[in-house]
Amino acid sequence: MVAQSVAKANTLAQEKGLDHVESLLQEEAPHLLEGRKKQERREGLPPLKNTEGKEIVLRFAPNPNGPLSFGHARGVVINGTYAHEHKGTLILRFDDTDTTVKPPMLDAYEIIPREVEWLLGRPADRIVLASDRIPLYYEHAERMLREGFGYICQCPADDFRTYRETKQNCPCRDKSVEMNVDGWNMMLDGTYKPGDAVVRVKTDMELKNPALRDWPALRIQDTQKNPHPRPEIGSTYRVWPLLDFQSAVEDQLQGVTHIVRGKDLMDSTRKQTLLYEHFGWNYPETIYWGRVKVHEWGGFSTSKMRASIENGEYTGWNDPRLPTLQGLQLRGIQAEALRNFWIELGVTQKDISVPLATLFSHNTKGIDDEAPRLSFVRNPVEVDLHGEIPTEIEIPVHPNHESMGMRKISMDRNQIMIEREDAQHSTYRLKEFADIDEGGQMGSISRSDKRPIIHWVSTDSSSEATLTLPLQENIEHIQGRVELHNYPVGTIVQLERIGYAIIREDDFLLMHE
RNA sequence: GCUCGUAUAGUGUAGUGGCCCAUCAUAAAGGACUCUCAUUCCUUUGACCCGGGUUCAAAUCCCGGUACGAGCACCA
Structure with missing residues (x-):
């Protein structure tokens, strides 16, 4: 029955077009047409789930062990854009809880907020330093121990690895609350040394995913030997939270509603969700991106x-x-x-x-x-011009914008420089000037034929210059002549027939074509 | 090894069962404009990983395979 009607409708659509079927439906069953509008291509970021009726809070949480890199920019842009689109809050959080393996860099605390502001055009709404909030993490660790979903584990890391692999409970798992509290105090007061004990979250050693089995939440660091670089923190704390614990607790404390992070942290989400269940919290909505190379x-x-x-x-x-x-x-x-x-x-x-x-x-x-045009001649070759050479030539600063004015080029010496490669041609046209015949004889001012158009500088109106090319591993410097200009350092210009470059103190840095 | 995830033109991306012989961008090729190998505009080339299944109908759902990636740190 259904098959027959569908077949009939399909033939009808084929013969008389879809519009015909639609108009028939319009008459017979208009309700079926609803929601069938042609779907537009989605622009921008995918919509966030679960946003109704709450203030949206996102965070970007780098380790301040250096300035931000290209990859970090993704975190800033995506989280920042979502926050902006939802009139929500963007938190910049420094996950600076490791003083040994990836120790923070003091300057980064100043640099990163500036970089975030540059990138987004506005500062982060709130800045949080994990290292300022250690007592808060302690409170949660203690609650975890008192309520029995955390324990002090004194097994060497290697032993625990075996327990994890073989799904065995670690002997420390059954300690009483009192013993755990005692152990916690011994971690805090220095009785235990780094490696002697950690606080673990009790999950389930039978969990399918080995990464989730009784994961570590806090550990001891030797902050005498490796003090925290922030002077106000220094060697104050010996016990430090690990990322999964610190991040999970802090997200709850800050009211984070959505997390956008790399998919390498998928297991972190799962670990943290288990912790949230223990605490009776709801884990934020989480989406992931893949690796970018x-x-x-x-x-x-x-x-x-x-x-x-x-x-x-x-x-x-x-x-x-x-x-x-x-x-x-x-x-x-x-x-x-x-x-x-x-x-x-x-x-x-x-x-x-x-x-x-x-x-x-x-x-x-x-x-x-906005990039003014400028001529830069690589590997310059001198050419003496003959004929009736004007003393001054005017060339537009930008071909599409007359308002940017003209460049005046003085020709007193009747000598120009062109690129060695262009000098191979016996005749050519100097861009915005004149045709040149063999031997530097000046020809027609207007373009007379299809000879190649090349860029050039007047020897009088140019100076020695260096063009720097940042390549993958090394840097190449090309000597040449650039026409005189008075743009300040930092101006982005377009070097004709070469590419966009930025003016620096001593050279031009080529950006891209 | 265990666990998790992803697979659409060269590169990215849209698409959540009929609008799809599949979108947009970028790259490439060609052209128009232009006194730049720039900008702008136009055209062309080019893709649903493989095999089953479900269904009248699959890029879309299910299963298997393959490929790639990630986690299994007392790093973040």
Whole structure:
């Protein structure tokens, strides 16, 4: 029956078109047509679930062990954009609870908020430092012990690994509340040394996912040897929460409603959800993104970069070869380009690899209209001109915007410089000036044929200059001549037929084509 | 090994059972405009991982395979 009617409808649609069927339906059963509107392509970020009737709170939580990098920008942009779209709150939280493996960098506490503001065009709504909130985490740890869903484990890490793998309960698991409280105090007062004891969350050793079995929540660090870099914290605390515990408790304390994080933290979500169940809390709505690799950059990590900078491989965090926000900023990448780039990639869980060209194309859109044109001649060759050479030539600053005025070029010496490669041509046209015939003989002022158009500088109106190309591993410097200008350092210009570049103290830094 | 996740044009992305011989961007190729290899505009090329199943109907749901990635740290 159904099959027959559907077949009939389909033939009808094929013969007379879909519109015909629709009009028939319109007459016979208009209610079926509702909600059948052609779906528009979704723009921007996927909608957040579960947003009704509450103030939306998101957070971006980096380890302040260095300035922000390209990858961090995703966290800032996605969380910041969601917060903005929902008129909600963006928290910038420093997860600075490790003083040994990835110790925080003091400067980062100042730098990161500025970088977030640059990237979003507005500051984070609230800044939270985990290291300021240790007593709060202690309170929750104690509650965990008193209510029996946490315990002090004194097994060596290796032993516990075996228990986890073989689904055996660790002997410490059955300690009484009193023993656990005693153990906790011994962790706090220094009786236990780093490695002697940890606080674990009691989950279930039979859990299918080994990562979730009685996971560690707090441990002891030697803060005499490795003090926290913040002077006000220093060696104050010996017991420190691990990420999963600190983050989970802090999200609850801050009223975080939505978490957007990398899918490498999926098991963290599960661990933390188990903890939330113990506490009787509701875990925030969580979405994930996959790994992003940039084709041109290998695997940089903050700690690796820090080491490479310290041993002199790079000039600093703002080295243009580095995928740091500072490096990118120095290369003339606009915050808006970064925002558009990350929003376009969205929040899929796919692991992706993107070419830098995608970022550059966003950047070009933002800078082209305002970038004055300038001629830079690489490997210059002198050419003496003959004929009736005007003493001054005017060229527009920007071909699409007359309002940006003219560049005046003085030709007193009748000598120009062109690129060695262009000098191969026997005849050519000097852009915005005149045709040149063999031997530097000046020809027609108006364009007379299809000879190649090349850029050039007047020897009088140009100066020595260096163009710097930041490549993957090394930096290339090209000597040349640039036409005289008085743009300040930091101006983004377009070097004709080369690409966009940013003016620095001593050179031009090529950004991209 | 155990556990979890993802698979749509070269690269990203839209799509949640009929609107889809599949969207948009970027890249590539060609063209228009232009005294730049820029900008802008136009055109073309190009994809649902494989195999089963469910269904009248599958990119979409289910199962299996394959590939890739992640977690199993007293790092974040």
